[in-house]
Amino acid sequence: MIRQTEVDGVPTIIAPTPGPMRAGLAFRVGRADETLARGGITHLVEHLALHRHGLTDYHFNGATGAVVTHFYTRGSEDDVVSFLTGVCEGLTDLPLERLETEKQILRTEENSRTPGVTEQLPLWRYGARGFGLLSYPEWGLSELTPDDVKGWVDTWFTRENAVLWIAGEDVPGGLRLRLPGGVRRPLPAPSSALPVAPAYFHGPDNVVVFDAVVGRRTAASLFTGVLERELFRALRQEGGFSYTVGTSYDPRGDGFATITAVADALPEKQGATLGGFIDVLAKLRVGRLEQADLNAARTKAEEPLSHPEAAAAGLPSYAVNLLTGYPNKTHDELRAELHAVDLQDLHEVAVEAMGSALLMVPERHSADWAGFTAAPTSSEQAVHGQGYRSLEDDRVSLVVGAEGVSIVTPHAPATVRFDRCAANLAWPDGGRRLIGDDGITVRIEPTLYAVAPAALAAIDAAVPAAVTVPMPARRPEAVPRPTPQSAAQPAKGRRLEQALMIVLLVLAGIVACLAGLTTAGVASDAETSSDGVTWALVGFVWFFAALLALPAALIARHRRQRAAGTR
Amino acid sequence: MILRVPPPLPPPNFDPAAASPELARLRNAVAARDWPTISTVFARVDQVTDATLYNSAVWIVAEQTGMEPFLEDLAARETPSTLARTLLACRLIEIGWGIRSNARAPHVSREQFAEFHEYLRRAERILIDVTALQPENLAAWSLRLTTARGLELGQAEARRRYDRAAAHDPNNLPAQRQLLQQLCPKWSGSWEEMHAFANGCMLNAPEGALNAVLVAEGHLERWLDLGRAEGAKYLNQPQVQQELVAAATRSVLHPSFQPRYGWVLAHSTFAMVFSLAGRHQHAAVHFRALGNLASESPWTYLGDPAQAFQRHRAEALAKGAAA
Numbered sequence: 001m002i003r004q005t006e007v008d009g010v011p012t013i014i015a016p017t018p019g020p021m022r023a024g025l026a027f028r029v030g031r032a033d034e035t036l037a038r039g040g041i042t043h044l045v046e047h048l049a050l051h052r053h054g055l056t057d058y059h060f061n062g063a064t065g066a067v068v069t070h071f072y073t074r075g076s077e078d079d080v081v082s083f084l085t086g087v088c089e090g091l092t093d094l095p096l097e098r099l100e101t102e103k104q105i106l107r108t109e110e111n112s113r114t115p116g117v118t119e120q121l122p123l124w125r126y127g128a129r130g131f132g133l134l135s136y137p138e139w140g141l142s143e144l145t146p147d148d149v150k151g152w153v154d155t156w157f158t159r160e161n162a163v164l165w166i167a168g169e170d171v172p173g174g175l176r177l178r179l180p181g182g183v184r185r186p187l188p189a190p191s192s193a194l195p196v197a198p199a200y201f202h203g204p205d206n207v208v209v210f211d212a213v214v215g216r217r218t219a220a221s222l223f224t225g226v227l228e229r230e231l232f233r234a235l236r237q238e239g240g241f242s243y244t245v246g247t248s249y250d251p252r253g254d255g256f257a258t259i260t261a262v263a264d265a266l267p268e269k270q271g272a273t274l275g276g277f278i279d280v281l282a283k284l285r286v287g288r289l290e291q292a293d294l295n296a297a298r299t300k301a302e303e304p305l306s307h308p309e310a311a312a313a314g315l316p317s318y319a320v321n322l323l324t325g326y327p328n329k330t331h332d333e334l335r336a337e338l339h340a341v342d343l344q345d346l347h348e349v350a351v352e353a354m355g356s357a358l359l360m361v362p363e364r365h366s367a368d369w370a371g372f373t374a375a376p377t378s379s380e381q382a383v384h385g386q387g388y389r390s391l392e393d394d395r396v397s398l399v400v401g402a403e404g405v406s407i408v409t410p411h412a413p414a415t416v417r418f419d420r421c422a423a424n425l426a427w428p429d430g431g432r433r434l435i436g437d438d439g440i441t442v443r444i445e446p447t448l449y450a451v452a453p454a455a456l457a458a459i460d461a462a463v464p465a466a467v468t469v470p471m472p473a474r475r476p477e478a479v480p481r482p483t484p485q486s487a488a489q490p491a492k493g494r495r496l497e498q499a500l501m502i503v504l505l506v507l508a509g510i511v512a513c514l515a516g517l518t519t520a521g522v523a524s525d526a527e528t529s530s531d532g533v534t535w536a537l538v539g540f541v542w543f544f545a546a547l548l549a550l551p552a553a554l555i556a557r558h559r560r561q562r563a564a565g566t567r
Numbered sequence: 568m569i570l571r572v573p574p575p576l577p578p579p580n581f582d583p584a585a586a587s588p589e590l591a592r593l594r595n596a597v598a599a600r601d602w603p604t605i606s607t608v609f610a611r612v613d614q615v616t617d618a619t620l621y622n623s624a625v626w627i628v629a630e631q632t633g634m635e636p637f638l639e640d641l642a643a644r645e646t647p648s649t650l651a652r653t654l655l656a657c658r659l660i661e662i663g664w665g666i667r668s669n670a671r672a673p674h675v676s677r678e679q680f681a682e683f684h685e686y687l688r689r690a691e692r693i694l695i696d697v698t699a700l701q702p703e704n705l706a707a708w709s710l711r712l713t714t715a716r717g718l719e720l721g722q723a724e725a726r727r728r729y730d731r732a733a734a735h736d737p738n739n740l741p742a743q744r745q746l747l748q749q750l751c752p753k754w755s756g757s758w759e760e761m762h763a764f765a766n767g768c769m770l771n772a773p774e775g776a777l778n779a780v781l782v783a784e785g786h787l788e789r790w791l792d793l794g795r796a797e798g799a800k801y802l803n804q805p806q807v808q809q810e811l812v813a814a815a816t817r818s819v820l821h822p823s824f825q826p827r828y829g830w831v832l833a834h835s836t837f838a839m840v841f842s843l844a845g846r847h848q849h850a851a852v853h854f855r856a857l858g859n860l861a862s863e864s865p866w867t868y869l870g871d872p873a874q875a876f877q878r879h880r881a882e883a884l885a886k887g888a889a890a
Contacts, residue, residue: 238730238734239727239730241723241727268723269723270721270723271720271721271722271723271724271727272721272723272724272726272727273723274724275715275720275723275724275727275728276727278695279695279698279699279731282695282696282698282699283699283702285699286696286699286700288699288700365720365721368688369687369688369691369692369714369718369720370691370692370695371688371692371695
């Protein structure tokens with residue numbers, strides 16, 4: 001049983017455990033509360049707060065999530081007291097002399113991290129703000145000052161915005177949580193970058209990922225289990241298209257939950273993985289659900305509830321519920337809910353899920369044939385202003401206006417308005433990357449556009465200072481150089497095309513020279529100039545030269561026609 | 568000696584309903600937009616034992632112009648009929664493919680492709696629901712093989728769809744004919760895979776079944792690809808002839824063969840492939856079995872199908888009998 005008390009004004013929940021004591025201090029703050037341009041501040045605070053524990057011998061950890069930041073430990077009562085006291089001391093008296101070192105450590109952590117296959121989805125669903133920030137690097141670190149960090153702690157790491165949980169007999173003697181006062185912070189309102197759902201976008205070519213946002217409820221968590229069973233059966237057991245199939249059900253904190261499903265794809269089976277995945281979603285949407293699957297998902301969900309450590313194991317999520325204002329339920333209530341769910345409830349979840357579905361499909365595939373709409377990769381409109389032609393492609397230009405910047409292509413523009421700019425990444429060499437809050441990106445490279453330095457200065461001045469992120473100098477080879485083709489095409493094909501174009505042009509040149517010489521020769525020779533056959537021969541040589549030049553011209557045009565992606 | 572000149576044979580009857588009173592009844596019901604009769608005809612045809620008949624029935628409805636509003640209405644009802652939805656999807660495929668035409672891809676305009684794909688996407692979305700509700704609906708899987716091909720969803724997805732159909736009927740000839748097309752190089756398959764598939768279908772089906780006609784269809788695809796002169800040489804190779812004779816022997820000429828619906832198409836195909844190879848004696852057997860019945864496919868490959876059929880039949884019966 002879980003009982004609730006209070007330690008120094010911090011709500012505290014306790015459940016018994018036969019093992020060593022465990023405890024966690026959770027705060028209602030996370031990545032979704034940050035901004036893109038100052039992203040990473042919560043993670044930095046977490047690291048600074050734990051710095052003084054670096055060399056202790058008991059087990060501890062910190063985790064920065066989307067809406068909750070958690071400090072954990074396990075050990076003797078004394079260890080727990082020392083850890084929690086230390087965390088609170090660390091928060092109220094941050095080791096700011098460590099600021100630059102911890103930033104360095106976080107950047108290293110970022111670089112050595114393997115990106116997860118589901119990482120791209122938040123940005124496509126939410127844009128470059130709120131929950132969408134989970135897709136982005138912690139770009140804000142470099143600009144964070146000691147005052148920023150202190151201000152962040154004062155706002156978020158307060159006793160009113162915290163919950164303590166303890167797996168053990170009671171609050172250990174002598175525990176004090178000296179935290180500043182503040183208020184319980186509400187959850188960020190979810191933004192949207194998806195005008196229509198179900199939608200799809202292109203990801204890497206070895207995986208299909210689905211996610212959907214539905215009302216948080218027991219039926220939705222059971223539906224996720226059923227979805228996994230269906231995908232496993234269709235894609236692995238029957239088809240053999242996938243090796244790994246997995247799902248997860250994650251409450252967002254605000255009464256909604258995200259259902260995520262992933263299936264990897266063998267290179268030659270991508271189309272079948274996608275098709276089979278879509279058919280599984282359709283099967284559930286039309287309500288052809290199997291009772292056996294529901295039973296199996298229920299059994300799996302019930303398992304942890306009957307574990308002797310169930311109450312203690314449930315403490316972290318119980319704490320998150322307290323922080324986000326979601327009602328906690330007893331295990332008996334949860335068990336009753338699991339048993340009340342029927343196939344009709346699952347069908348309702350399936351229909352709701354499809355109404356918000358987002359699908360990441362392998363690169364060369366689409367899902368428009370199955371009723372999924374392509375998620376936006378461009379903007380509705382371009383801004384008005386001064387145009388600067390691309391040095392790579394005549395039909396592409398950069399437009400710098402009073403209200404924002406656009407890349408204008410023959411297809412669709414990409415626009416970032418200054419008042420909707422989430423970040424302006426600024427390199428010392430003049431390179432800029434402006435990211436709109438809808439996730440649309442405009443890259444400005446002075447090496448690729450004939451853009452005046454004054455225009456760059458005007459952009460920097462127009463973008464709010466709070467969203468500008470100075471980036472470290474790039475290595476010279478990292479600065480793009482103009483090439484007469486887009487980067488979208490595989491390098492091998494491009495080189496082959498280029499080589500072919502050069503060979504054809506050289507041949508055409510040689511033949512044209514020959515044609516010129518023959519024409520001159522024939523024209524200057526009075527005796528043969530009236531001879532139709534000779535002229536026909538001259539004509540043929542010219543024709544041959546043109547014939548060689550034509551494919552080269554076609555290749556050149558084709559290369560110009562390719563446009564770059566914008567997200 | 569009196570030379571007896573046989574009277575000229577009448578032109579062939581290409582009507583798919585000629586060999587089936589059910590289809591004739593269906594066509595009348597379709598003309599009268601008589602849904603109860605339409606659904607009764609379909610209810611009486613088994614999708615497994617009479618796969619080819621069921622498939623022909625679907626296309627008889629789909630080829631009727633102006634059927635869309637009637638079927639859309641049925642498909643939009645509170646408890647929509649999966650049959651009406653399948654028929655509507657087939658009608659949309661028929662319209663779409665009509666817009667695309669059967670020309671090779673370079674001769675189809677960008678606008679034609681866009682409209683063609685839009686019709687196929689509409690059909691596909693309907694069929695996704697039908698197969699989700701009825702995974703055993705073989706006609707819907709066959710149509711989804713057609714949409715997969717037109718929408719260029721790739722070999723792996725086509726094979727998956729075929730496997731879904733095969734899970735319910737491993738010898739479903741309409742689905743096999745669709746996958747055979749997909750396996751041809753023109754739809755980014757390969758001749759090796761295509762022939763292997765046709766052969767596998769023949770061997771998997773019991774003796775006397777129609778499935779061996781796929782072997783002939785496969786060789787006809789190569790003939791079509793090579794052009795008439797080279798194609799005739801190809802068909803005349805001993806190995807190819809051996810395979811064709813074996814296929815005919817195992818199917819329509821097998822003692823256990825029962826002339827179920829689809830026999831006309833099978834004999835027509837064998838008659839044509841032997842005619843093109845100049846094997847009149849073999850061709851004559853199939854022409855005789857056909858009597859006055861024939862299927863338009865594959866004779867449409869030769870221009871006017873009636874003329875082509877009559878010319879080759881006359882030649883086969885004359886030379887084939889004399890040989």
